[in-house]
Amino acid sequence: MDGSTAPMADWKIGVDIGGTFMDFCALETVSGRVASLKVLTTPDDPGAELLTGLALLAEREGLDPAAVSRFVHGTTVGINTILQRKGARLALLTNAGFEDVIELARLRMPEMYSLFCHRPEPLISRDRVFGIPARLRADGRETLAPDAGTVAAAVEAARAAGAEGIIVALLHSWRDGAQEAAVRAMIEAQAPELFVFTSSEVWPVIREYERSSTAILNGYVHPRVSGYLGALEERLAGQGVPARAMLTKSNGGLMTAGEGRRDCVSMLLSGTASGVIGAAWLARQAGEARVLTLDIGGTSADFALIVDGEVQYGTDEQIGEFPLHIPSVSVSSIGIGGGSIATVDGQGVLRVGPESAGSTPGPACYGRGGEAATVTDAMAVCGWLGHSEMAYGQLRMDVDLARQAVGRLAGTLGRSAEDTAQAILDIAISEMFVEVEKLSSRAGVDLRDFALMPFGGGGPMLGAVLARELGMARVIAPRRPGVVSALGGLVADLRGDFIRTVFAPLDAATLPALRDTFEALAEEGRQWLSAQGHAGTADLRLSADMRYAGQSYEIEVPLDPGWLTAPDRIADAFHETHRRIYDFDDPEGQIEVVNLRLSALGAGPKPVFPEAEGGSTAPAPDRTVPVWLSGWREVPLYTRARLTGGARFDGPAIVAQEDTTFAIPPGASARVDSHLNIHLSLAE
Numbered sequence: 001m002d003g004s005t006a007p008m009a010d011w012k013i014g015v016d017i018g019g020t021f022m023d024f025c026a027l028e029t030v031s032g033r034v035a036s037l038k039v040l041t042t043p044d045d046p047g048a049e050l051l052t053g054l055a056l057l058a059e060r061e062g063l064d065p066a067a068v069s070r071f072v073h074g075t076t077v078g079i080n081t082i083l084q085r086k087g088a089r090l091a092l093l094t095n096a097g098f099e100d101v102i103e104l105a106r107l108r109m110p111e112m113y114s115l116f117c118h119r120p121e122p123l124i125s126r127d128r129v130f131g132i133p134a135r136l137r138a139d140g141r142e143t144l145a146p147d148a149g150t151v152a153a154a155v156e157a158a159r160a161a162g163a164e165g166i167i168v169a170l171l172h173s174w175r176d177g178a179q180e181a182a183v184r185a186m187i188e189a190q191a192p193e194l195f196v197f198t199s200s201e202v203w204p205v206i207r208e209y210e211r212s213s214t215a216i217l218n219g220y221v222h223p224r225v226s227g228y229l230g231a232l233e234e235r236l237a238g239q240g241v242p243a244r245a246m247l248t249k250s251n252g253g254l255m256t257a258g259e260g261r262r263d264c265v266s267m268l269l270s271g272t273a274s275g276v277i278g279a280a281w282l283a284r285q286a287g288e289a290r291v292l293t294l295d296i297g298g299t300s301a302d303f304a305l306i307v308d309g310e311v312q313y314g315t316d317e318q319i320g321e322f323p324l325h326i327p328s329v330s331v332s333s334i335g336i337g338g339g340s341i342a343t344v345d346g347q348g349v350l351r352v353g354p355e356s357a358g359s360t361p362g363p364a365c366y367g368r369g370g371e372a373a374t375v376t377d378a379m380a381v382c383g384w385l386g387h388s389e390m391a392y393g394q395l396r397m398d399v400d401l402a403r404q405a406v407g408r409l410a411g412t413l414g415r416s417a418e419d420t421a422q423a424i425l426d427i428a429i430s431e432m433f434v435e436v437e438k439l440s441s442r443a444g445v446d447l448r449d450f451a452l453m454p455f456g457g458g459g460p461m462l463g464a465v466l467a468r469e470l471g472m473a474r475v476i477a478p479r480r481p482g483v484v485s486a487l488g489g490l491v492a493d494l495r496g497d498f499i500r501t502v503f504a505p506l507d508a509a510t511l512p513a514l515r516d517t518f519e520a521l522a523e524e525g526r527q528w529l530s531a532q533g534h535a536g537t538a539d540l541r542l543s544a545d546m547r548y549a550g551q552s553y554e555i556e557v558p559l560d561p562g563w564l565t566a567p568d569r570i571a572d573a574f575h576e577t578h579r580r581i582y583d584f585d586d587p588e589g590q591i592e593v594v595n596l597r598l599s600a601l602g603a604g605p606k607p608v609f610p611e612a613e614g615g616s617t618a619p620a621p622d623r624t625v626p627v628w629l630s631g632w633r634e635v636p637l638y639t640r641a642r643l644t645g646g647a648r649f650d651g652p653a654i655v656a657q658e659d660t661t662f663a664i665p666p667g668a669s670a671r672v673d674s675h676l677n678i679h680l681s682l683a684e
Contacts, residue, residue, distance in 0.1 A: 010067060039056065082221060101209055102213060140176045146182055168183045169212035184198050229260055232257060282453070292453070294459045303436055314330040338363070340374060375458070457482050464665050475680035544559055622642075637654045643655070668681065
């Protein structure tokens with residue numbers, strides 16, 4: 001013996017929780033070994049599934065919690081709080097005379113041409129909105145200071161109404177947040193048991209409705225998010241995990257769990273965003289620059305575009321019935337997932353979703369007490385599922401239970417179970433088709449130039465068929481589709497977004513103010529990265545919200561900080577962006593700069609996955625199984641773990657693996673690359 005010792009293990013873990021499963025993606029960096037896992041969620045005890053997952057990783061993979069150097073978590077606790085309307089009971093303090101700001105909103109109906117459309121009930125009812133005498137002018141001059149007596153009376157009224165927290169949103173606080181800060185100090189002195197958020201600290205942007213609603217969303221989810229994150233940190237510490245808990249954000253970046261307790265609104269879309277980040281990383285690894293992502297879980301299907309290898313962002317995403325005005329990865333969602341329930345309505349029409357069986361009781365075929373027919377049950381009846389264990393051995397599919405559930409619908413419709421199951425799948429595909437067509441039309445892209453990347457537990461089940469319907473010729477399925485969102489946390493960077501409203505014409509006189517604002521934003525970004533524990537280089541990305549004078553809304557234009565001395569260069573960038581979006585620009589038009597935005601990124605360590613060695617180019621299937629393709633047909637079944645780089649085979653076929661099943665339709669040709677992705681070429 002030479003006395004040398006093996007290097008200590010170093011684990012990096014990404015965790016993502018959805019409606020049915022908590023997903024784990026764990027990388028041991030010394031050996032390059034990757035482990036993945038799915039654990040059924042525990043709705044009655046959120047977070048308990050984390051302990052189960054860590055215990056299983058220790059048992060199966062030899063994970064030592066003390067060797068975890070990075071832990072990243074994506075959670076749906078915030079968005080579910082809003083969707084289920086189980087958030088905090090809030091009060092709102094605003095300017096006297098402006099108490100109806102959240103009721104009026106933007107005076108838009110959600111569905112303009114629907115006779116049955118209704119506006120959502122605000123998260124703060126009108127009886128808990130209190131006006132106080134205070135006024136700040138648009139130029140920042142204070143003409144009426146907040147009255148302490150009126151504030152005290154409003155706080156007592158909020159207490160009497162059962163408020164757990166108070167949101168302070170005053171006019172023009174984007175210009176100066178001092179008035180809101182003064183009111184907050186009064187509230188905290190009088191009622192320390194109430195938590196308080198001001199709109200200027202949450203998102204200091206012009207337009208009082210957008211600023212107020214963002215602050216309200218932050219406060220609404222605060223108690224549940226803060227409690228969940230506190231319990232998360234305690235559970236990790238109790239397991240001996242030394243790594244600082246990090247959270248995925250709506251913008252696809254990361255922040256510490258401690259920051260997430262206050263900046264709750266930034267993590268509302270963390271799960272969907274991290275899935276797109278993970279998919280973009282896999283797409284770049286596979287050499288795909290233009291990708292449509294399809295993430296199907298138990299309750300929903302999420303779509304996003306990756307253009308030239310880059311994730312697309314927006315600032316007007318929807319959280320249930322409410323707009324989210326902070327930067328977020330652009331994701332479109334529809335209530336169709338593996339657990340979506342099929343029903344027959346009063347007119348005898350078969351419908352699918354949006355109600356889901358979730359994880360409890362789940363689809364009928366899970367054998368956990370569910371009796372309603374779901375999309376997963378339909379896949380089982382058609383023969384695509386039921387040939388192997390699911391969710392890393394946690395579920396064994398009972399096809400007979402699926403057939404009974406679908407059979408009840410078939411009896412109502414007067415059709416066979418197989419035809420009814422296929423109809424359920426056809427409806428699910430058509431619903432997704434409509435949503436993707438909307439997305440591509442808004443983005444102005446031709447999907448024939450894109451590859452589809454399906455992931456999540458249900459993406460590979462339906463992805464190839466959807467791609468064929470969309471006229472897409474290529475599909476790429478990652479090696480571990482079920483844990484792509486968890487992987488997204490491992491490859492994500494720290495990212496903080498900051499904004500300042502400028503609201504000034506673009507001319508030489510405005511440039512000094514733009515430079516000063518940029519320097520202030522840059523310093524804020526550097527300090528934020530430092531607070532997150534980042535000691536490396538800060539990547540600062542500047543953009544501006546700009547418009548022609550007279551327009552009501554603006555577009556975001558990426559800027560080089562060096563242009564802040566050259567108004568013509570900024571103007572050229574705006575004209576070019578406006579022309580690309582609207583096919584129109586006005587070179588002689590007066591331009592207004594509304595907001596400056598800055599994203600501060602701190603790159604983290606990127607995992608390196610070893611490439612697989614080549615093997616047989618003509619793999620032998622494990623066996624053949626019957627699949628319903630307008631009639632029963634024997635189809636080859638392959639085990640994903642046995643497919644090596646360079647393998648080729650044709651559809652129809654089934655590829656079974658631990659976290660999902662890949663359904664390959666007739667006319668498709670499959671190829672496995674060196675990263676063990678499966679590439680499909682679909683016939684015209």
